[in-house]
Amino acid sequence: MVLDIISAVLIFLGAVLSLAAAVGLVRFGDLLSRMHASAKPQVLGLVLVAVAIAIQFPTWATVTTLAIIISFQLVTIPVATHMVGRAGYRTKHLRRSMLYRDELAEAVDRAEAREIAWERQRGTGTDHHDG
Amino acid sequence: MSEIVLHSLVVAGSVLLAASVVIALFRIVRGPSILDRMIGTDVVLAAIMCGLGGYMALSDRTDLLPVLIVLAMLGFVGSVSVSRYVSKSDSMTPGAEAGALSEFSASDWHMPRDADEQGAGPGSTSVPRARPGDDVTEVADPTYDAHADSGGEGEGTGPDPGPDDAEHVSDGDGQESNRGS
Numbered sequence: 456m457v458l459d460i461i462s463a464v465l466i467f468l469g470a471v472l473s474l475a476a477a478v479g480l481v482r483f484g485d486l487l488s489r490m491h492a493s494a495k496p497q498v499l500g501l502v503l504v505a506v507a508i509a510i511q512f513p514t515w516a517t518v519t520t521l522a523i524i525i526s527f528q529l530v531t532i533p534v535a536t537h538m539v540g541r542a543g544y545r546t547k548h549l550r551r552s553m554l555y556r557d558e559l560a561e562a563v564d565r566a567e568a569r570e571i572a573w574e575r576q577r578g579t580g581t582d583h584h585d586g
Numbered sequence: 587m588s589e590i591v592l593h594s595l596v597v598a599g600s601v602l603l604a605a606s607v608v609i610a611l612f613r614i615v616r617g618p619s620i621l622d623r624m625i626g627t628d629v630v631l632a633a634i635m636c637g638l639g640g641y642m643a644l645s646d647r648t649d650l651l652p653v654l655i656v657l658a659m660l661g662f663v664g665s666v667s668v669s670r671y672v673s674k675s676d677s678m679t680p681g682a683e684a685g686a687l688s689e690f691s692a693s694d695w696h697m698p699r700d701a702d703e704q705g706a707g708p709g710s711t712s713v714p715r716a717r718p719g720d721d722v723t724e725v726a727d728p729t730y731d732a733h734a735d736s737g738g739e740g741e742g743t744g745p746d747p748g749p750d751d752a753e754h755v756s757d758g759d760g761q762e763s764n765r766g767s
């Protein structure tokens with residue numbers, strides 16, 4: 456019975472994280488801020504629920520499957536979030552005024568300058584927009 | 587006594603999950619861009635996974651574990667594919683950005699700064715432009731200066747060009763391999 460209550464508490468904490476992510480999704484005003492809010496239940500909430508399941512069913516089959524789920528989630532969530540953030544940056548779905556620092560803009564500027572220099576050195580035309 | 591505690595915890599968790607799904611659906615409906623809708627979908631999916639896990643833990647249903655794996659894979663594939671093919675001509679829902687942080691206006695969103703370069707692009711007419719007289723955030727913003735210290739860090743390369751960013755991709759893949767070195 457104590458284990459039931461412990462797992463119920465863990466599930467409740469996962470639900471609280473999910474609600475926090477949803478509230479952050481509505482309250483935050485930027486794509487990147489919303490990504491920051493929405494990543495919490497995807498990892499930590501699922502870990503809590505998996506611990507609850509593992510408490511209820513402490514067998515090898517269940518625990519290994521839960522480990523597979525958690526590791527899959529830990530691997531794929533940063534990739535998906537990175538893709539979303541990169542697409543949002545490229546399509547300018549962000550508020551510049553909410554950024555303290557934009558290091559990616561400096562990197563993009565350097566890469567574009569290098570590209571223009573390379574094109575001029577190659578001599579295939581000075582306008583790099585007509586590719 | 588412990589029965590009451592257990593049941594109240596389960597009921598409260600269910601209510602919180604349902605509320606989070608409803609709020610995330612609100613963001614999916616309102617979300618100005620398709621990426622916001624994708625994030626809202628991810629939150630809905632995370633709530634579904636949490637609820638399914640709770641159901642599994644409290645009602646002896648360990649046969650539903652593959653469903654969790656499938657849901658995790660579905661969220662990954664969905665967000666990656668949507669963010670891979672989002673383009674600059676995807677317009678935002680007009681007026682949907684109001685209500686989040688009230689001190690920001692519509693011009694803060696910086697929708698295509700180069701809409702004039704795109705000219706008669708197919709999607710450029712439906713893009714909500716900043717209001718006249720309100721487009722001074724680029725100048726008046728003291729915190730953003732992209733060219734402040736561009737020589738500071740090491741040789742960072744730009745991001746891998748997306749499928750629809752034609753101005754970054756002026757050559758083939760050979761240049762990509764050159765750029766990285």
